[in-house]
Amino acid sequence: MLQRLAVLLRRPAAAPLAAAAVRCVSTGSMHITAPLNFWAGKRRTGEGKSNMENVYEPATGRVLCNLETCGAADVDQAVKAAMSAFGHWSKMSGMERGRVMIEAAHIIEKRREEIAEMEVVNNGKCITEARLDVDSARLCTEYYAGLASTLAGQHIQLPGGSFAYTRREPLGVCVGIGAWNYPFQIAAWKSAPALACGNSMVFKPSPVTPVTAVLLAEIYAQAGAPEGLFNVVQGSQETGSLLCHHPDVAKVSFTGSVQTGKKIMEMASKGVKPVTLELGGKSPLLIFQDSDLENAVRGALMANFLSQGQVCSNGTRVFVQKEILPEFVDEVVKRTQAIKIGDPLLESTRMGALVSRPHLDKVLAFVEQAKKEGATVLCGGEAFVPSDPKLKANCTDDMTCVKEEIFGPVMSVLSFETEEEVLLRANDSTMGLAAGIFTRDVRRAHRVVEHLKAGSCFINNYNITPVEVPFGGFKMSGIGRENGQVTIEYYSQLKTVFVEMGDVDSLF
Ligand SMILES: NC(=O)c1ccc[n+]([C@@H]2O[C@H](COP(=O)([O-])OP(=O)(O)OC[C@H]3O[C@@H](n4cnc5c(N)ncnc54)[C@H](O)[C@@H]3O)[C@@H](O)[C@H]2O)c1
Numbered sequence: 101m102l103q104r105l106a107v108l109l110r111r112p113a114a115a116p117l118a119a120a121a122v123r124c125v126s127t128g129s130m131h132i133t134a135p136l137n138f139w140a141g142k143r144r145t146g147e148g149k150s151n152m153e154n155v156y157e158p159a160t161g162r163v164l165c166n167l168e169t170c171g172a173a174d175v176d177q178a179v180k181a182a183m184s185a186f187g188h189w190s191k192m193s194g195m196e197r198g199r200v201m202i203e204a205a206h207i208i209e210k211r212r213e214e215i216a217e218m219e220v221v222n223n224g225k226c227i228t229e230a231r232l233d234v235d236s237a238r239l240c241t242e243y244y245a246g247l248a249s250t251l252a253g254q255h256i257q258l259p260g261g262s263f264a265y266t267r268r269e270p271l272g273v274c275v276g277i278g279a280w281n282y283p284f285q286i287a288a289w290k291s292a293p294a295l296a297c298g299n300s301m302v303f304k305p306s307p308v309t310p311v312t313a314v315l316l317a318e319i320y321a322q323a324g325a326p327e328g329l330f331n332v333v334q335g336s337q338e339t340g341s342l343l344c345h346h347p348d349v350a351k352v353s354f355t356g357s358v359q360t361g362k363k364i365m366e367m368a369s370k371g372v373k374p375v376t377l378e379l380g381g382k383s384p385l386l387i388f389q390d391s392d393l394e395n396a397v398r399g400a401l402m403a404n405f406l407s408q409g410q411v412c413s414n415g416t417r418v419f420v421q422k423e424i425l426p427e428f429v430d431e432v433v434k435r436t437q438a439i440k441i442g443d444p445l446l447e448s449t450r451m452g453a454l455v456s457r458p459h460l461d462k463v464l465a466f467v468e469q470a471k472k473e474g475a476t477v478l479c480g481g482e483a484f485v486p487s488d489p490k491l492k493a494n495c496t497d498d499m500t501c502v503k504e505e506i507f508g509p510v511m512s513v514l515s516f517e518t519e520e521e522v523l524l525r526a527n528d529s530t531m532g533l534a535a536g537i538f539t540r541d542v543r544r545a546h547r548v549v550e551h552l553k554a555g556s557c558f559i560n561n562y563n564i565t566p567v568e569v570p571f572g573g574f575k576m577s578g579i580g581r582e583n584g585q586v587t588i589e590y591y592s593q594l595k596t597v598f599v600e601m602g603d604v605d606s607l608f
């Protein structure tokens with residue numbers, strides 16, 4: 101089944117305001133002219149000023165700002181600034197670093213509304229979700245601020261009074277490259293663990309959503325971080341590639357598509373640099389007949405329609421046990437039709453605009469393809485027109501919409517009969533970011549989860565990502581983890597020190 105596709109395409113509103121960067125209170129009123137690059141403590145103009153790309157407001161199609169992309173000289177300056185900050189920051193104690201980060205978290209909290217509004221205007225998601233994204237960024241900063249002072253090595257006793265110890269050391273200048281679906285949150289999820297470990301960072305946001313990462317840079321600076329600790333360079337793949345190849349960069353943490361992730365890994369391999377890859381998914385959600393149906397329906401909606409369906413971990417293959425399929429589908433259709441689609445800045449809106457016209461066309465093409473392959477659209481299925489909800493159903497595992505990541509508000513519903521069968525079908529994907537199961541049978545829940553090939557599994561819920569819990573993928577969905585204690589491992593390295601207390605026992 102294919103669900104409602106929501107998109108808002110509005111006519112341009114009034115003329116843009118002339119001021120540098122203007123906070124908006126209504127859709128279509130913001131125009132940004134302040135530079136969006138930031139290094140060595142200041143906003144900077146990129147050398148690609150002559151070759152600027154338009155950045156659009158998804159909800160209106162208006163030009164929000166122009167992107168000044170960074171070339172080799174800019175990237176070099178940002179990396180130099182980060183190296184200089186690293187010298188100072190890496191020598192500070194964890195407690196001192198944590199203090200700066202806690203202050204940054206407080207500032208994020210104070211500026212919550214402003215950041216959330218900017219995110220809405222640039223990304224198209226609704227304000228309620230954008231606030232939660234800002235909260236997640238703040239919580240992540242707080243969490244790693246707390247962990248900073250706990251980083252430590254081990255002492256290992258050896259024969260004859262000799263011993264060894266390990267030091268947990270930072271890597272150096274880390275690069276973060278972000279996707280457009282969670283722009284501010286991704287910048288925080290990458291920078292907070294990196295900085296807690298004593299690294300500095302150069303971050304490149306997606307050229308589609310460049311406006312909020314620079315706010316995070318200002319916040320760290322205001323919180324007392326040394327100049328150059330967190331830098332932002334804008335641009336597309338050329339800028340990203342310059343960062344990955346830069347000889348002074350120690351690590352690359354990337355969030356984006358599988359296709360780009362492979363290129364990042366290849367570029368990083370030239371310098372034998374470690375990578376964290378947070379890539380795409382085509383995750384399964386398994387709903388057994390003994391589920392609490394109300395919660396299963398809620399879970400399926402949360403698994404598919406957050407951020408207009410543009411979520412890496414979405415459970416887009418919804419397998420429903422045959423006995424409850426009609427009941428489940430009726431309820432899901434009813435609630436999907438009731439989703440309030442509209443101006444993303446309105447409090448009542450629950451679904452805003454897809455990120456761009458080309459992306460909308462891509463999502464609609466998946467729906468057309470699905471229809472050709474025999475799927476029935478139960479509701480939606482076309483660009484959203486308020487009075488025109490569409491319906492239809494019937495997906496099979498071999499359909500393109502069931503195999504490929506659509507990254508839009510499109511839920512495919514499939515029916516299954518047995519646990520063994522659904523496990524085989526659920527795992528039949530090259531990706532393995534997330535998976536979910538709804539059942540009242542606690543033994544089945546854990547048995548099924550043990551066999552699911554996915555990095556994040558949800559039992560009787562979906563798409564929650566507390567920052568204390570590791571997040572990341574199996575198979576082609578990625579390498580490494582974000583959040584949780586384990587992420588410290590991905591932003592630090594161990595130095596082992598042997599200490600001899602006796603004489604050298606030489607064979608020569
Ligand atoms: N696993 C996760 O945590 C997670 C989170 C969010 C999004 N995603 C995935 O991201 C994808 C959508 O985001 P997108 O369209 O922005 O992805 P994308 O791969 O097109 O771009 C991601 C970033 O990589 C940069 N980039 C592109 N080519 C590059 C190159 N050759 N060298 C260096 N940088 C390059 C882009 O400019 C952008 O900043 C989806 O597949 C989604 O599942 C994954």
Ligand SMILES: C[N+](C)(C)CCCC=O
Nearest residue numbers: 406411412413563564565
């Ligand atoms: C917070 N969410 C909704 C789980 C999103 C995680 C990041 C993936 O795109």
